Amino acid sequence: MSPSDPLEPTDADDRLRSSSAGIRIVFGLYAGVLVAGFVTAAATLQAVSSASLAEIYLVGLAGGFLAGIAAAGIDGTLAIRLGRSRRRRASPSVPAVPFGAAAVASWWLSLESILTLVATGSAVGLLVLGYVVAELARTRYVEAVVAGDPLDSWRWTPPRAGKAYTLIALVWLFMALTGAASGNWTAAVVWVAIALGWIVAGVIEGRWQTGWGTQPEIRVYENGLVKRRPFTETLVPWEDVSHVRLRDDELVLDRDLFDVRLERSELADLETVRDAIERTRPNGAGRNRTAD
Template sequence: MSARGSAFRLAFGGYVGTLVGGLVTVRVAFTDASPAIVAGAAVTGFLGGLVVGINVAKRYSQPPIRIGRRRRHGTVVLFSSLSFGLFGCAAMLGLFDPRVGVVALTFTFALLFTGWAAAELGETCYVDSITADEPSATWRWEPQGRSWLYAIFVVWWLLMGTVSVFSGDWTASIVRTGFATTGVCVALEEGTWRIETLGATPEIRVHEAGVVKQWPFRRSIVRWDEVDHVRLRDNELVLDRGLFDVRFERDEVADLEAVATEIERRLERVSADGPVALPR
């Protein structure tokens, strides 16, 4: 199995472990169990779920392909954290014991991060499975983002989280630290913050199956049968595909005209020859 496949198995196992550990720990937190027992339940549930998740992903080759092929599967994975978030919010409103809120909110963000990783790696595995051919054209692209805005966001929430720790409000601290961590993850995942020694070089690749966007840590694809038409404006290239258009800014790609020409040529070929049969 490829390195991405192994990474997916680990991420999927981490997601299942976090889900199982969260369910067990929240249940124990409702009792009068000591903090040591609550922590033990969390570790035991997580390790048990981790082993199960890794083995499921190892035995069946389809989970990463299924999750990556259908966006709604990734959405289901990510939004499963909402149930824990509801318990956390209820505890913040005084409906449950505060430690239930601490546990629930901790697992809310843990599920968000592990589910996010599994969904993104699943999409990348799916893209790899349908783009085994060499790209006919490749361009370097630089994802544009306001790194300073992410920095302000992360620093602000870290400071607020620290204030909450000193004031003894652990529930608020978890939420604020979770927001800060989310900001860091998004900035790295989008390539707004780059660590040159980690991740792949962002590129646009043209394959038989479609246009691949490669970020430092993941890939996505726009299949030819999804594109209605291409529009090249002064400052951007737009691939129209209903509600989810794909845009490339001129600041991101040096030769936007060459990208547009190659994509239009491919679309004309697909229109003449028919769509490419993709593996299921």
């Protein structure tokens, strides 16, 4: 099944149709950064003082935040529709492009440095928040598609963040401090945003054990396999899976360029999971049962 031909949500109950408080807040932050960045960038082209620019940014941030929360609350299926396909989930990152272009142009043309700072901060902020919006939207879509209890489920340990993963985040934070110490606030904002995005992605994916969120699980439903992380869920529709293979200490679901791989260190009883998948997957019984 291609991203342009997503599964249809089941009859979602009120819990699924209404966006949760967390999603509304994230939508609000995203809209706030978008509005604040736009009005402040426009104001930098006028003879406006730094204090006035700060006030404009805060007003835009507050106004956009409230508008985003309201929009997500009024349209209860907004997140579900947004999470239906990869193309839709990529759409929240699109507004970052003009801000990035404005940042490059302002630097290249030696325009007001405040414009470079605002455009750069808005671009990276929208990228980070756009990623969070997309992941939460995909989770709401998965919940709507597989509404109900799973046929089988197993506790799962997502790949952990190793020392190198953590070290990268610390290096980027150090670069941010270096930029701030030298007075290069644009570079500082960029490095902070990159580090924040890296950390947020790690938390969402369960790479760091924070104790927050739900217990990660692998779940089998009639229409697909769900990987539940502390804050997000992803769905692998059975229509996308061509083969299920148990190879050494790894269970592989062949899915063209997006194979799903589960190692024994993450999921102890791979054989049981494979058998459950083959019992559930259409035309899967009795196929691909031997290890490669």
